Amino acid sequence: MALFTFVFAVVSPAFGCPLCFGSTPYELGLYWSVLFLLPVPFVIVGVLIAWIRRQSDGNIKEG
Amino acid sequence: MTAAPADSIASDRPAPLVSKVGMALFIGTEAMFFAGLISAYLVFRVGNPNWPPAGQPRLPVESTAFNTLILLLSAAFCHRAVSTLRAGLARSSAYWLGLTAVFGLFFLVLQGREWIRLVQFGLTLTSSVYGGLFYTLIGVHGLHVLAGTALVLYVLKRSVEGRYSAAYPLGVELARMYWNFVVALWPGLYFLVYLL
Amino acid sequence: MTNDPHGPQKFIWKYILSTDHKMIAKQYLLTGLVMALVGAFTAYLMRWQLGYPNTNAPGWGLVTPDKFNMLVTMHGTIMVFFVGMPLLVAALSNFVIPLQIGARDMAFPRLNMLSYWIFVLSCVALLASFFVPGGAPAGGWTGYPPLSASEQYTGVHWGMVLWITALALEFASFTMGGINYLATFMCLRVPGMTYFRVPMATWFLIGASLAFFFSVGPLIAGAVMLLLDNVAGTGFYIPAQGGEPLLWQHLFWFFGHPEVYVIFLPAVGCVLEILPVFSRKPIFGYRAIVWSMGAALALSYIVWAHHMFISGMNPRLATPFSITTILISVPFAVIIFCMLASLRQGSIRLDTPMLWGLGFLATFLIGGLTGIFLGSASADIYLHDTYFVVAHFHYTFFPSVFFGGFAGIYFWYPKLFGRRYNETLGKIHFWMTFIFFNATFWPIFRVGAGGMLRRIADPTQYRILDQFKEMNSMISVAAFILILGQVPFVWNFFWSMFRGPAADANPWRAGTLEWLAPSPPPHGNWGPGLPTVYVGPYEYSRPDMADDFVPQYRPVGVLGGPAGQA
Numbered sequence: 078m079a080l081f082t083f084v085f086a087v088v089s090p091a092f093g094c095p096l097c098f099g100s101t102p103y104e105l106g107l108y109w110s111v112l113f114l115l116p117v118p119f120v121i122v123g124v125l126i127a128w129i130r131r132q133s134d135g136n137i138k139e140g
Numbered sequence: 141m142t143a144a145p146a147d148s149i150a151s152d153r154p155a156p157l158v159s160k161v162g163m164a165l166f167i168g169t170e171a172m173f174f175a176g177l178i179s180a181y182l183v184f185r186v187g188n189p190n191w192p193p194a195g196q197p198r199l200p201v202e203s204t205a206f207n208t209l210i211l212l213l214s215a216a217f218c219h220r221a222v223s224t225l226r227a228g229l230a231r232s233s234a235y236w237l238g239l240t241a242v243f244g245l246f247f248l249v250l251q252g253r254e255w256i257r258l259v260q261f262g263l264t265l266t267s268s269v270y271g272g273l274f275y276t277l278i279g280v281h282g283l284h285v286l287a288g289t290a291l292v293l294y295v296l297k298r299s300v301e302g303r304y305s306a307a308y309p310l311g312v313e314l315a316r317m318y319w320n321f322v323v324a325l326w327p328g329l330y331f332l333v334y335l336l
Numbered sequence: 337m338t339n340d341p342h343g344p345q346k347f348i349w350k351y352i353l354s355t356d357h358k359m360i361a362k363q364y365l366l367t368g369l370v371m372a373l374v375g376a377f378t379a380y381l382m383r384w385q386l387g388y389p390n391t392n393a394p395g396w397g398l399v400t401p402d403k404f405n406m407l408v409t410m411h412g413t414i415m416v417f418f419v420g421m422p423l424l425v426a427a428l429s430n431f432v433i434p435l436q437i438g439a440r441d442m443a444f445p446r447l448n449m450l451s452y453w454i455f456v457l458s459c460v461a462l463l464a465s466f467f468v469p470g471g472a473p474a475g476g477w478t479g480y481p482p483l484s485a486s487e488q489y490t491g492v493h494w495g496m497v498l499w500i501t502a503l504a505l506e507f508a509s510f511t512m513g514g515i516n517y518l519a520t521f522m523c524l525r526v527p528g529m530t531y532f533r534v535p536m537a538t539w540f541l542i543g544a545s546l547a548f549f550f551s552v553g554p555l556i557a558g559a560v561m562l563l564l565d566n567v568a569g570t571g572f573y574i575p576a577q578g579g580e581p582l583l584w585q586h587l588f589w590f591f592g593h594p595e596v597y598v599i600f601l602p603a604v605g606c607v608l609e610i611l612p613v614f615s616r617k618p619i620f621g622y623r624a625i626v627w628s629m630g631a632a633l634a635l636s637y638i639v640w641a642h643h644m645f646i647s648g649m650n651p652r653l654a655t656p657f658s659i660t661t662i663l664i665s666v667p668f669a670v671i672i673f674c675m676l677a678s679l680r681q682g683s684i685r686l687d688t689p690m691l692w693g694l695g696f697l698a699t700f701l702i703g704g705l706t707g708i709f710l711g712s713a714s715a716d717i718y719l720h721d722t723y724f725v726v727a728h729f730h731y732t733f734f735p736s737v738f739f740g741g742f743a744g745i746y747f748w749y750p751k752l753f754g755r756r757y758n759e760t761l762g763k764i765h766f767w768m769t770f771i772f773f774n775a776t777f778w779p780i781f782r783v784g785a786g787g788m789l790r791r792i793a794d795p796t797q798y799r800i801l802d803q804f805k806e807m808n809s810m811i812s813v814a815a816f817i818l819i820l821g822q823v824p825f826v827w828n829f830f831w832s833m834f835r836g837p838a839a840d841a842n843p844w845r846a847g848t849l850e851w852l853a854p855s856p857p858p859h860g861n862w863g864p865g866l867p868t869v870y871v872g873p874y875e876y877s878r879p880d881m882a883d884d885f886v887p888q889y890r891p892v893g894v895l896g897g898p899a900g901q902a
Contacts, residue, residue, distance in 0.1 A: 168549070266571070
């Protein structure tokens with residue numbers, strides 16, 4: 078994750094690729110859209126695991 | 141993924157846990173579905189410096205804020221329905237379930253009224269991507285509210301028939317899980333679509 | 337919940353509207369195989385046109401360019417979504433997961449039945465698109481807009497609508513399936529079946545479900561918008577109306593990349609299940625494999641943007657996505673090495689399932705290694721959209737769906753139908769498939785590196801491709817023999833189902849739980865009492881035991897202790 082933040086924050090301006098997009102607002106939209114979707118599955122799976130663990134713990138205490 | 145305590149899960153687990161796990165997983169996919177829609181919304185929202193586009197009407201922020209309150213209240217009623225049922229008060233649980241459904245329907249009616257006015261102002265599915273996104277995102281949520289209300293009404297019918305008790309509150313609990321999800325989505329969508 | 341009323345069942349309840357997980361698995365299996373025939377027929381037509389351009393294909397007629405586009409689209413869609421997924425995910429998960437973890441049925445049997453029938457509906461919707469005005473969808477199996485969003489580019493309207501509907505129905509069906517598999521796995525394991533005693537096939541099928549489960553939502557969101565573009569006149573993907581075609585690529589590949597693992601993981605699971613049984617050795621590095629799979633799953637959710645590298649994406653995203661793409665090969669390398677190490681110094685028996693398993697290893701490695709060429713950007717700019725890519729993904733998909741799938745089918749055949757298949761026919765089937773699969777797709781690498789573009793209907797239109805004329809004909813002949821090579825399987829499958837010698841409960845002398853149940857297992861699987869699990873799944877050739885394997889349901893006693901994984 079530290080690597081990730083480094084790569085996201087620092088490397089960007091130094092890109093000399095032949096495929097340089099990202100200057101118009103449209104591509105910025107896609108950029109944020111991708112960034113938004115990146116962590117979502119992990120958050121949802123995390124919440125699910127936490128929820129299921131809590132449920133099954135409660136179940137053991139009750140039963 | 142492998143975090144649950146070893147050896148603790150046996151096959152004679154009572155059915156409630158399985159059902160709740162199933163419902164939770166279903167809600168997980170639903171959440172991903174909305175994440176996809178929001179991601180699509182962001183493409184256009186961030187991509188367009190002037191939003192809403194020129195010539196398109198503004199959204200009714202205040203009346204929808206009131207509507208948000210309605211939906212949140214219905215979630216509170218739904219919680220009451222479960223807690224009263226767990227306390228053994230099946231009749232008052234049915235009463236709270238009814239209130240939940242009524243408030244859910246009220247939310248839908250208010251939304252519908254706002255939509256009619258927006259269409260009159262010239263915001264339609266095809267008028268712009270803005271309109272298309274609005275009706276898709278909010279409409280899909282509306283459909284979920286409708287489904288949730290139908291679920292609550294179904295549970296209410298079974299509750300009146302006396303199928304739930306403090307010992308077996310499963311159906312009401314499942315309905316509450318789904319209703320919570322539908323309600324919890326709304327403030328986020330409201331913030332994203334109406335306020336941002 | 338576990339047991340429906342027993343006794344004699346009417347035909348419709350036993351075979352059509354069954355809630356028994358084994359019957360539903362067989363239904364999925366047959367549906368997938370039928371769809372595979374349709375997919376093979378589309379492949380035959382395309383290969384005919386490429387091998388013998390502009391001549392009449394026997395049994396069909398002339399393959400015109402617009403028909404060729406439809407065939408390309410339908411071949412991809414059918415083979416990935418309507419063959420790979422029902423065979424590998426649905427059929428195997430339904431059959432294997434409850435049996436291997438000791439459940440009596442799925443957690444939600446009726447939902448399971450519903451999921452199958454929705455899948456049938458989606459197959460019907462997809463096949464119906466051949467017969468509606470305008471014909472089948474012609475925008476490629478990835479359905480990229482604007483080709484897919486507007487009728488004016490391909491001339492197909494209803495076919496496209498049906499395509500989207502079919503996919504939506506199928507994903508609804510597999511979502512129900514996924515809920516079932518995951519809930520069953522989490523809640524219905526027998527006592528003693530801890531997470532690290534779960535057999536490999538179940539682990540990898542669960543992994544496939546996890547990869548599918550949390551990635552499908554955004555695709556459905558994208559499909560809703562694509563459908564609205566097609567029927568309601570919105571412009572989400574049409575630039576002229578302010579839309580963004582890249583949005584589809586974003587949402588499609590968010591699902592599409594994990595989907596690769598949805599197909600791949602069950603095949604790996606089958607092979608991992610087969611290797612220890614046929615080399616009589618514990619699997620090498622059980623925990624390493626499970627954790628690798630977990631890591632691969634996590635990474636599979638954060639690599640999808642590499643499909644959009646050259647479609648115009650912010651370069652700030654390119655670097656992290658390159659890194660994750662390179663990283664994801666690490667866990668798979670670990671798994672492959674564990675497979676090879678499991679073979680080392682085993683007493684290997686080359687029965688049919690083992691042949692398919694080894695065939696999977698050999699062919700998939702080629703697919704994986706050619707991926708390196710495509711992964712490096714400089715080579716990719718040259719190779720992109722050539723037949724090199726076609727050969728590469730056929731070398732990954734075909735081994736997964738067919739080598740892995742057939743490995744599983746042959747391995748569990750005795751358990752599925754209670755009869756043995758014919759070993760000779762099985763081996764003929766394997767060698768026909770193995771030889772002619774390579775004879776088909778190996779030259780395609782050469783053709784692609786020579787510059788032949790994918791999805792072109794008529795190679796004679798390009799002078800640079802004249803040199804490949806004979807090679808293309810040769811590839812086509814090999815492909816036809818590959819398709820004909822499946823005849824022994826079809827014969828073997830149906831003949832042995834009714835006439836094969838009866839199989840006993842444990843014909844392979846394997847240790848996992850499904851071999852405790854009778855072949856075929858009755859409704860409810862286990863009789864009056866559930867089994868209890870005492871040891872790990874692959875206790876072969878233990879030095880402290882006289883027998884060469886310890887089944888999971890046998891207590892080892894104080895000597896060995898309740899050993900976990902060796």
